[in-house]
Each structure stands twice: as C-alpha cells, then as structure tokens.
Amino acid sequence: MADIISRPTAPADDADAIRLKKIKDGLTRRHARERRFRAYGVAAIVAAIGFVVILFSMILYKGLPAFxxxxxxxxxxxxxxxxxxxxxxxxxxxxxxxxxxxxxxxxxxxxxxxxxxxxxxxxxxxxxxxxxxxxxxxxxxxxxxxxxxxxxxxxxxxxxxxxxxxxxxxxxxxxxxxxxxxxxxxxxxxxxxxxxxxxxxxxxxxxxxxxxxxxxGHIFTNVDSRSAPASAGLAGAFVGSLYMMLVVIVLAVPIGVMSAVYLEEFAPKNRLTDLIEVNINNLAAVPSIVFGLLGAAVFINYFRLPLSAPLVGGLVLTLMTLPTIIIATRSALRAVPPSLRQAALGLGASKTQTVFHHVLPVTYPGILTATIIGVAQALGETAPLLLIGMNAFVAQIPGTPMDQSSALPVQIYLWQGNENRNFFEARTSAAIIVLLGLMLTLNAIAIFLRSRLERRN
Structure with missing residues (x-):
C-alpha cells in the first residue's frame, strides 16, 4: 500500500532534480564567466602597466646617458x-x-x-x-x-x-x-x-x-645651438613652455569654469544653449592642428601678434583646452546632489549665493581634475605650435611671453630630426624626460591641492 502511494511522487522528484541540475549548471557557467571576466580585466591592467613600463624604460634607457x-x-x-x-x-x-x-x-x-x-x-x-x-x-x-x-x-x-x-x-x-x-x-x-x-x-x-x-648641467641652462650641438640645451624651450602654461592657466581655467557654471546653472534651456552645447562637444573632438591654423589666421595674420611668441602659443592652446575644462566642470556640477541646492534656496539664499557659496566649493576637486587634464593635454601638443612658427630656431631665453621662443614638444620634434642622430637620439629622450618631469610636477601640485580641498569639504 505504501509503495502504491509513493509512486506518483517519483516524476516530481525527477523534475526537481533536473531543475536543480540546471540551476547548478547555470551557476557554474555564471561563475566561470565571472572568473574569465576578472581574468580579462587583470590581463588588461597588466598589459597596460607593462606597456607603460616598457615605454618609460626605453625612454630612461636612451635618455639618461645624455645627462x-x-x-x-x-x-x-x-x-x-x-x-x-x-x-x-x-x-x-x-x-x-x-x-x-x-x-x-x-x-x-x-x-x-x-x-x-x-x-x-x-x-x-x-x-x-x-x-x-x-x-x-x-x-x-x-x-x-x-x-x-x-x-x-x-x-x-x-x-x-x-x-x-x-x-x-x-x-x-x-x-x-x-x-x-x-x-x-x-x-x-x-x-x-x-x-x-x-x-x-x-x-x-x-x-x-x-x-x-x-x-x-648645461642641458638645463643653455639654449639650442646649431654650430655647437654638444652645448645645446633646453633652457629656451623650457621657459617658453612655462610661459604658455601660464597663459593657459590664466585664461582657460577662469573662462572655462565660468562658462560651465553659466551653462549648467543659469542658462535657459532653449535651442541656442543646445546649439552651444553641441558645438562645445564638437570642439573637444577637433584635431589640434585645426586650432593651429585658426591661431595662425587670427592671432598672427589678423591681430599681428609676433610670430613664435609664447603668448600666441598660449592663446592657441587655450582655445584647444577650453572645451575639455567646460565639459569636465559641467560633469562635476551635475554630480552635486540637488538637495544641496534645495536646502540653500529653502534657507533664503539667492540663486547666485547658492551656486557660488554652496555648489561651486563642492566641485573644486572636480574642477582641478579638469584643469589637470586640460593643462597636461596642452603641455604635450606639438602640431598647433608648428603652425604658428614655434619651430623656428631661437638661440635665446624669452624674457617675456611676447619674445620669440620654442617649446619643449617642438624642441623634441626638432632634435628628433637632427642629422646627427647618434648624438641627438639620446638628447631627444632626455628632453622627453624633462617634459614628463614638468608634466608630473604640475599634476602633482594639482593633485595635492585637490586632496586638500577634498579634506576641507
């Protein structure tokens, strides 16, 4: 009698077993896919780090003997x-x-x-x-x-x-x-x-x-030389790059931040602002050489600014950097919780007070990040500087941003094409080390300021 009663449950047990087996097989496949995904991620990171290590190792191997x-x-x-x-x-x-x-x-x-x-x-x-x-x-x-x-x-x-x-x-x-x-x-x-x-x-x-x-030591104190290549240095190009970065920081950062604040917080949402946003996004993808053509046509041919001057180079790099700073700053403003704005407005603060006293201070770390990205991009640009004449041979250190000068990326380009390759190949790598050192120094300063602001907030 007991056997007769238990027989109908057998198909149900089989179905449960099959269902459990499918679940286990599915979990096994999911776990296997997760492990593969993690392995692919680790492999990608290792490959990226490996390529960076190889790049820096080659630069140091070739450049250190030049010092x-x-x-x-x-x-x-x-x-x-x-x-x-x-x-x-x-x-x-x-x-x-x-x-x-x-x-x-x-x-x-x-x-x-x-x-x-x-x-x-x-x-x-x-x-x-x-x-x-x-x-x-x-x-x-x-x-x-x-x-x-x-x-x-x-x-x-x-x-x-x-x-x-x-x-x-x-x-x-x-x-x-x-x-x-x-x-x-x-x-x-x-x-x-x-x-x-x-x-x-x-x-x-x-x-x-x-x-x-x-x-x-004369690499850091002498200017470039054609008649005496052994005494050629980076002093003129180094000072020219510093002048250009000063122009970029003074112009691009405040203009870019204020533009982003206006577009994100104050500008009405209409077709005009939509058109401006689309153009800003498009400018961020424009090749840098186009900005060089624009600088040569506007700043040199129309405004008659001096050829090969760091001021012109800084203005061209400012135009190229502005879209990056605007886009990154707007992203930082969007990340601020709406509750912060609502709380400030609820306590009687005006729109301007809310933005400049409560919203903007929270975004300072993000703004510094945008500045780091923009300045680092501008510091390494070569093509726009070639079109405004900064590849000219200048055997002097510029005293002002209006004096003729070269720049570190352009100096690297010129030394790489020098006919005495046996000597200037190492000098080129040494110049790259100096450029990377300057870039890392600027980034380190910005990261330090950002960490201080993050702790304060």
Missing amino acids: TQAELSLNVYFDPEVLSADEPPVQGEGQSAAEYQRAVLGWQRQVTMLNWNRLIEAAIIEAAPDAQVDTRSALSIVETSERFVLRDMFIENPGLLGQTVAVSLLASANADNWLKGNIDRSLPDSQQQLSADARALADRLLEEGKIRFAFA
Missing part, C-alpha cells in the same frame, strides 16, 4: 704671444660712462677676434705631447663654442695673461659619440665622424683620465 657628457680637463696657458690685445680700458677723469662703455666694448671686440683655438690646441698637445695629430684633428674633439669660455674668462679677469689655468672643456658631439660607443668602431674611416688620429687621441685621453664623463 652625462665627456669633458676634457686641460691646463690652458694664456700665452701673451697669442693674446696680443691692448690693455683693458680704465675710466679716466672727465670720461663719461657712455664713452667708457664704448671703449670697453671695443676692447671686448678686439679680444673676441684673437685666436683662442691656438690656446686649446696647445693645451691638448701638452696633455698628449707624443701624439701625432694635426691641428684640425686636435680641435675636432673639443666643442667649437668652448673657445668662448676662455674668452669670457679672460674678459672677466685680464690678469690671467701669462698664467696657466686648469679648465674643463666640453668634448665635441662626435667625440662624445665615439667615447660612449654610439658609433660602430669597426666602420671604415670614410664612415667615421672623427679622423683616425682624433679617435686615437680621444681614447688615450680617456684612458689617462684627462677626459671624464660629468653631469651635463
């Missing part, structure tokens, strides 16, 4: 027979300051015309007295601009005449390439940058300790 450069330690004799110049002028009684200055400039021109290379040649021959090298080979291992170092020493202290002074002089770019192994030593003489005698002399002086590798 050291070969220098010759020579004993230079300021030979009176070579330096046959007049005595430096002394201001006499009744002589005006202008007349004295004219006499000093005339004496300095006379000193500049002296054969300073003969002093360097004599010092090299003294360092290696039994070396069989001609004048050209001896001078080829020293940078051509180093003769002006001796000239400036003598102008500053004419009492050096007839004395021997220990001086460190930069090795030439070709000698630096040879000593660092940037050139295949097995190549024939016809493919070498230095003569056989010059190469042998450089190796000998390095072995005897009269050539050493020292920190190349």
Whole structure:
C-alpha cells in the first residue's frame, strides 16, 4: 500500500532534480564567466602597466646617458704671444660712462677676434705631447663654442695673461659619440665622424683620465645651438613652455569654469544653449592642428601678434583646452546632489549665493581634475605650435611671453630630426624626460591641492 502511494511522487522528484541540475549548471557557467571576466580585466591592467613600463624604460634607457657628457680637463696657458690685445680700458677723469662703455666694448671686440683655438690646441698637445695629430684633428674633439669660455674668462679677469689655468672643456658631439660607443668602431674611416688620429687621441685621453664623463648641467641652462650641438640645451624651450602654461592657466581655467557654471546653472534651456552645447562637444573632438591654423589666421595674420611668441602659443592652446575644462566642470556640477541646492534656496539664499557659496566649493576637486587634464593635454601638443612658427630656431631665453621662443614638444620634434642622430637620439629622450618631469610636477601640485580641498569639504 505504501509503495502504491509513493509512486506518483517519483516524476516530481525527477523534475526537481533536473531543475536543480540546471540551476547548478547555470551557476557554474555564471561563475566561470565571472572568473574569465576578472581574468580579462587583470590581463588588461597588466598589459597596460607593462606597456607603460616598457615605454618609460626605453625612454630612461636612451635618455639618461645624455645627462652625462665627456669633458676634457686641460691646463690652458694664456700665452701673451697669442693674446696680443691692448690693455683693458680704465675710466679716466672727465670720461663719461657712455664713452667708457664704448671703449670697453671695443676692447671686448678686439679680444673676441684673437685666436683662442691656438690656446686649446696647445693645451691638448701638452696633455698628449707624443701624439701625432694635426691641428684640425686636435680641435675636432673639443666643442667649437668652448673657445668662448676662455674668452669670457679672460674678459672677466685680464690678469690671467701669462698664467696657466686648469679648465674643463666640453668634448665635441662626435667625440662624445665615439667615447660612449654610439658609433660602430669597426666602420671604415670614410664612415667615421672623427679622423683616425682624433679617435686615437680621444681614447688615450680617456684612458689617462684627462677626459671624464660629468653631469651635463648645461642641458638645463643653455639654449639650442646649431654650430655647437654638444652645448645645446633646453633652457629656451623650457621657459617658453612655462610661459604658455601660464597663459593657459590664466585664461582657460577662469573662462572655462565660468562658462560651465553659466551653462549648467543659469542658462535657459532653449535651442541656442543646445546649439552651444553641441558645438562645445564638437570642439573637444577637433584635431589640434585645426586650432593651429585658426591661431595662425587670427592671432598672427589678423591681430599681428609676433610670430613664435609664447603668448600666441598660449592663446592657441587655450582655445584647444577650453572645451575639455567646460565639459569636465559641467560633469562635476551635475554630480552635486540637488538637495544641496534645495536646502540653500529653502534657507533664503539667492540663486547666485547658492551656486557660488554652496555648489561651486563642492566641485573644486572636480574642477582641478579638469584643469589637470586640460593643462597636461596642452603641455604635450606639438602640431598647433608648428603652425604658428614655434619651430623656428631661437638661440635665446624669452624674457617675456611676447619674445620669440620654442617649446619643449617642438624642441623634441626638432632634435628628433637632427642629422646627427647618434648624438641627438639620446638628447631627444632626455628632453622627453624633462617634459614628463614638468608634466608630473604640475599634476602633482594639482593633485595635492585637490586632496586638500577634498579634506576641507
């Protein structure tokens, strides 16, 4: 009797078992998909970090050697027979300051015309007295601009005449390439940058300790140079980039933030504001070279602003950065809870007081984030700067934003295309390191300010 009663329940048990099996199989597949998704996410993160590590490793590997450069330690004799110049002028009684200055400039021109290379040649021959090298080979291992170092020493202290002074002089770019192994030593003489005698002399002086590798501080203090590539530096481009970033921060940040505040908090919702929003979103996707064309047409051709000036570059980058700051600031304003606005209005605050005293302070971290994104994007731009002439060779540090200058991205572009690739390939990577260092410094300052504001809020 019990068997007869229990038999009808068997199909129900089978159905439950099948249903449980389907549920378990479904859970197993879902858990497997979740594990695969997590694995894909971890793999993507690892790949991204790996590519970043590879990029930075290559830049550091190629760029760090450029921060050291070969220098010759020579004993230079300021030979009176070579330096046959007049005595430096002394201001006499009744002589005006202008007349004295004219006499000093005339004496300095006379000193500049002296054969300073003969002093360097004599010092090299003294360092290696039994070396069989001609004048050209001896001078080829020293940078051509180093003769002006001796000239400036003598102008500053004419009492050096007839004395021997220990001086460190930069090795030439070709000698630096040879000593660092940037050139295949097995190549024939016809493919070498230095003569056989010059190469042998450089190796000998390095072995005897009269050539050493020292920190190349002139990369940060000198401007670019075509006649003396070993002494080329980033000072002019660095200052030009700082001026441009100053213009971008002063113009783009307040204009962008105020535009975002008006569009988000005060502007009526109509076709005109919709059109403005669409255009702002479209401008954020416009290629940077188009902004360069706009800057060349408007700021240079129409307003007649100086070519290659950091002010023009800053204005062009401001136009390019504004959409990014406006969009990011509006997103930060939308993230503010409506209850904050309603509470302020309920307590009697006006619309303006609500926005500027309650809503806007909460969005300061987001605004700084937008500023970081915009400034970092502007700092690395090259194409718009090329179109406004900042790729011109400027051998001076700009004193004001109106002076002609270069910029770090443009300097990297110019050095990358230099014909002396063996030397400037490392210099290019070194310039990239400086640019990344400047960008990381600006970002670190902004992140620090953002964290302070977040704690205060």
